[in-house]
Amino acid sequence: GENVEQHPSTLSVQEGDSAVIKCTYSDSASNYFPWYKQELGKGPQLIIDIRSNVGEKKDQRIAVTLNKTAKHFSLHITETQPEDSAVYFCAAGSPGGYQKVTFGTGTKLQVIP
């Protein structure tokens, strides 16, 4: 089955700086890569996703990149704000497979004011 590795496990940045979280996956058939943000006491919330026919996607301060050859993808948050502090999960899956996704281990991001 699919295996998703995520790094780093914790990340502290100063407000205004950029944060980068990296993930690798094992199954070359995976073609859907969502990113979730989990705040304390809440379930994972989708913040951005990318499909394998796209190498990069951007939504305001958030961008994701995908390298299918190397089987890795990254989340970039620019101009970080304290409200960005949360646990971020990457995931990999196949939209055609009833949308089951395999999660990474999570990155706890702390933005220091």
Place this chain on the structure above:
Amino acid sequence: EPEVTQTPSHQVTQMGQEVILRCVPISNHLYFYWYRQILGQKVEFLVSFYNNEISEKSEIFDDQFSVERPDGSNFTLKIRSTKLEDSAMYFCASTRGLGEKLFFGSGTQLSVL
């Protein structure tokens, strides 16, 4: 924004007891899921449900687990005889269609003593 609702938020039970975790997916959604997250570990897929039947399940979802959609709004996960290792946060999720956004509930923290 519409929400997936889960009850209870916390459930404490004795080993060997049956528990039922309840979820109300978003009303016009057709695909339903259960995931779990053991403390400090990744979010893991348990089962997907569509058209009143299980469409896919993981190795974790053994004979002790079952799911049901007893009426038009609820989606339940039953664990027949709980074990200590069942202690985890259980997330319900739903989506309107394949390839669409997956919405997660806030989770039920299950503690088996």
